[in-house]
Amino acid sequence: MSEKVSRLQHLRSVRAWLLWQLRRTDDTIAELERQEAAAQRATRTSPPPPRGWKLAMRRAGGDGTGAAPDAVHTGDCGMAGKNTRPLAREQALRAITEDGVTACPYCRPDTDLGVL
Structure with a gap:
């Protein structure tokens, strides 16, 4: 009852999955870069308050x-x-x-x- 999947179809499925993973990885990298940039801006713009x-x-x-x-x-x-x-x-x-x-x-x- 199971149909045999051709090697070409299998490779196309793997490629689609890899592209999906690559997009997720790129999105994660972009988010981390935004967070890092925001943290650097925060440290540059607000010096620590003087100790009272x-x-x-x-x-x-x-x-x-x-x-x-x-x-x-x-x-x-x-x-x-x-x-x-x-x-x-x-x-x-x-x-x-x-x-x-x-x-x-x-x-x-x-x-x-x-x-x-």
Whole structure:
């Protein structure tokens, strides 16, 4: 019941399949080139944001004293808590070196600031 396929018909089928595979490969290459070009444009156009610092404040005491500085953190440190205020590089450096505020032992802003 099976018909014999001629060698020519078989080769034409293989050629059609290879052309289909080649088109798929070309489409994949084109997509990867578009993604790579977009990634290169993104790195050229947007420099990394400057690293920020923040000052974590202790809560006000029950004796009526105001909030006091607790520690200096990098801007992306999750250990700072909610009661923080942003600092410029010079302010963070001064807080650690002159004002005696401790540096966070987790994010180590003193390393980024060149204090160590």
